[in-house]
Amino acid sequence: MNNVEAFQAQLESVGYVAEKELAATLLLMTQLQRPLLLEGDAGVGKTEIAKTLSRVFKCPLIRLQCYEGLDASSAVYEWNYQRQLLAIKMQEGESHSSEETERHIFSDHYLLKRPLLQAISMEEPPVLLIDEIDRADEEFEAYLLEVLSDFQISIPELGTIKATSTPYVVLTSNGTRELSDALRRRCLYHYVDYPGFDKELRIVNARLPDITQRLAGQVVEFVHGLRKMNLRKIPGIAETLDWAAALMCLNVSELDKDPEIIAQTLVCLLKTKEDRDAVTREISERLIAKAV
Amino acid sequence: MTASSAPSQTLNHVGAEPPWVSRIIGFIRFVRNNGFQAGIQEELDALKLSEQVNITRQQDLRWGLRSLLCSDREEWHRFDELFDAYWRKPNRKAEVRATSSSKIENRGAQAGQSNGGQVAETDKAQEGDENGDAGEGGSRGGASLKEIHGRSDFRLLSDEQQMREMERLVERLARRMRRHVVRRQHLRRHGRRLHLRRTIRSSLRYGGMPLDLYFMRRRRHLPRLILLLDVSRSMSIYSYLFLRFARGIVAAFKDADAFVYHTRLVHVTDALRERDIELVKEKLALMSSGWNGGTRIGECLQNFNHDYGRRIVNSRSIVVIVSDGYDTGEPGVLAQQLGELKRRARKIVWLNPLLGREGYEPIARGMQEALPFLDLFASANNLDSLLALESYLTDL
The missing domain is CATH 3.40.50.300 (P-loop containing nucleotide triphosphate hydrolases)
Incomplete structure (x- = not known):
């Protein structure tokens, strides 16, 4: 090694x-x-x-x-003007020379890092x-x-x-x-490019340890299909994870079981109206068929 | 690593001279000649790298050098090809150059009949540049190319390599334009200033202590650029170059818009924003398929005024029309539409690539009609003339 x-x-x-x-x-x-x-x-x-x-x-x-x-x-950096002004005010009564005051208020103490x-x-x-x-x-x-x-x-x-x-x-x-x-x-x-199938699968597994292998594979395959389309906003890894998590919450074990739920959860992946319109029922079913 | 330790390090290397040192230096020169910006600092770092990775493992060397030498996505994707060419077979270097330039469509074909002397000259100049550049660290690849090509007419670029370079340059020029425009504007009203009136007013609460400070914001008035490109046949030598220019402008200026027209007018801003240049070409080809017949500048402008004028043209807008002025539409329409546009836009600029040619007079009817409405009528046949546009934009 x-x-x-x-x-x-x-x-x-x-x-x-x-x-x-x-x-x-x-x-x-x-x-x-x-x-x-x-x-x-x-x-x-x-x-x-x-x-x-x-x-x-x-x-x-x-x-x-x-x-x-x-x-x-x-x-x-920025000087903390308010504190500086207060400090000047407070020193007014005391007998400091103006150089001393200046050195004092422009010290580390009044610096906002x-x-x-x-x-x-x-x-x-x-x-x-x-x-x-x-x-x-x-x-x-x-x-x-x-x-x-x-x-x-x-x-x-x-x-x-x-x-x-x-x-x-x-x-x-x-x-x-x-x-x-x-x-x-x-x-x-x-x-940094979009991850390949294997890498994204490993990411999904690492982040969502409870996911079944079957669902994880299908989700990743589906998203990869989407990325090949000409979308305005291509779904990233975070979107894949969101979607997988959403499907798990809804107890979906396989993509082809319930197309209705898939269509409803696509909001996790498609973030603009144009993209939602572009991915019609037929297209999403075709992608599911490919992923299964 | 500090600057002072760097030179002595090279000396050490030269003295000891392990066999791979010259190979690595050679590779960096090789990528530099292929348009990468790699200088002495990169050579030093590459040598340092070669000490740390296991040189015999080619993958490690490849990945390391790639991170070190690439500086944008295009170079990133080209790198593997260059790496293989250099480290595998010695006689493949020439091949790579040939294949990568042939990817560009036969743009050179139309310009083929141009005079050979001029081309030979720029060729030579370019070679000289490559050699001379090495001594300086080669950091100014883009700029030095510009010096050479600044005055050469676009239509005289016959070979594809040059054409490709020019296209890249033109796009970069457009992207840099914004930076210069912004910078010059700032010089005129620089600095953040206290808004004394509000500061004092709010200090009343604290017995005259100015605790809450209010600042004046500088207001930015970047011009809003709208490009209208003529892509008719008479402009075909130039149209792809100007599309690249438009792509650069659209990328740099957020609210810029670009249109192409011929017999119809098409909004191409979104297509140009596509990252992959090949995809841009495809999209544009799809949009313009099936066009033929003459150029109807007047009608296209009418379209523009009607569909987009109210929405996107305002008092900040500079409308830049790129055309040779050969209009085959009804006489009078062009003048009328330009008049309407003029009322809404801040400036109308007409760039005519023919204007730079010797003996050219703008006597075409379209041009004659347009002239009274133009704020600037300028040539656009080389890089210098495009640069001149930049200073015009900043002087508004």
């Missing part, structure tokens, strides 16, 4: 089913200490990878969810998950690049804060916007 296989087994022991390729990438990421950029459709388990890493390394997970308009004050600063100032390296980086603005991306290459953050009032430990950085992107070449080059890259 070599390193990659050992790491793969480690991932599996905390409940994440990964291919060898992914295990190799994750191992490489820890060895080279480079950020990892994960791309792939929504629902293929990108975010889960970061959570798994934090479980494997037994370290905290710090998550930064990106959105349009995300800026340094909510991602890196946001995820990025938090991540680099931990004792033990945490896993830093920067989720959906493609949603953030270009300026933030440029700033992030700076942080990720030097692992230091400069705060004008305090000076430069160097990382006490280098976090394991995982970035995810759904590809709604083109990321800059500089950021892409800085990162290792892994494209």
Whole structure:
């Protein structure tokens, strides 16, 4: 057994089913200490990878969810203005020079650490998950690049804060916007695809231990059939799990037993009106027939 | 890994020179020549990687190098082919280049009669670029290509490889456009400012202490782009390129819309958003099947005004029409419809790929009718002219 296989087994022991390729990438990421950029459709388990890493390394997970308009004050740090103002007020009666006051209110005590600063100032390296980086603005991306290459953050009032430990950085992107070449080059890259039949079956079994082999196989086969269709929103792994759980709650043991219930539970898989209309009764019956 | 330790590391490697070092460096040069952005940093990391994985296990090396060298989905899918080509048979490298470029449909066919001298020149320039690039770390692949191709006319690109590169470039250019437009807008009104009036007002509660701070939000007015592409036969050399351009625009600007027209007008924004370029082609081919006859620009615009105008054209909209202006519809319709569009839209831009040619005068009737309504009438026959559009958008 070599390193990659050992790491793969480690991932599996905390409940994440990964291919060898992914295990190799994750191992490489820890060895080279480079950020990892994960791309792939929504629902293929990108975010889960970061959570798994934090479980494997037994370290905290710090998550930064990106959105349009995300800026340094909510991602890196912010001064606690209210406390600063109160502190000034309280010191008014005492005889402090203005320099002293200034030094006092711009100290660590009044600094609100946001995820990025938090991540680099931990004792033990945490896993830093920067989720959906493609949603953030270009300026933030440029700033992030700076942080990720030097692992230091400069705060004008305090000076430069160097990382006490280098976090394991995982970035995810759904590809709604083109990321800059500089950021892409800085990162290792892994494209996460929808899982194959065997892998998804293993995931279903791992997450829903009570499911029968028969139902699990049929569910996965059915979802794979759906993914081949031209849907607006392709069901991801989470949807498969939801649907399987729903069927178990309704005591369905086989898909072809009760088409009525299947049709009703398809809401777990199809999330837009167009997709619901596209999957007609006939189509769903054909998929069931194929899956059984 | 820090920058200071990196150079000495290379020296060590060069000194010791295990046999595989040059092979790995060679591989990175190979993928770089195939359009990957891999520089010295990647070479160092690859060597580091080769120390850590078991080199004799080819799979491990493949996966490691793939994560290291790829930076987007397209490269990810191309990588295996390149890897096999390099590590298996020495004489397969040429083959890969040939097969991957032949995947593109025979776009070059129409442009085949162009003059050979120009093409040979760009070929040479490109080779020079590949060699010279290596020294700098090759990080600017995209940009340097742009420098070379900036002024060469789209119709003079005869070989498929070049055409394919140009298509990629055009799409990337469009995607970058948004970033530049946004950046320039910010420079003009940058900074977050306190909204003093509200801050002070709310501070009354605290006896004049400004505890609740209110900020002014900068308001963004990105132009809303609407592209109308002429895909008639007279435009066939350019239409695929402009579709790629439209694809880039649609991907970068959230509320952009694209239409193609010939005898009819079709909304293609959703089709262009499809990720797989082959699927995009299929969808577009389906949409436009069975079209023939002349181009009716006027009627198509009428359609546009009627069906979409009220909904998507507003005072932020810039309507970009790409056409050579050969209209076979009723005279007068085009002018009338452009007049109507003009009332609703902020600007109308007409890009004419013929305008860049020597000796071309916009004397076609369609063009003559349109000219009085246009805010910008510009050429669109090379990358530079598309870049010029970017600065026009930011100067609004």
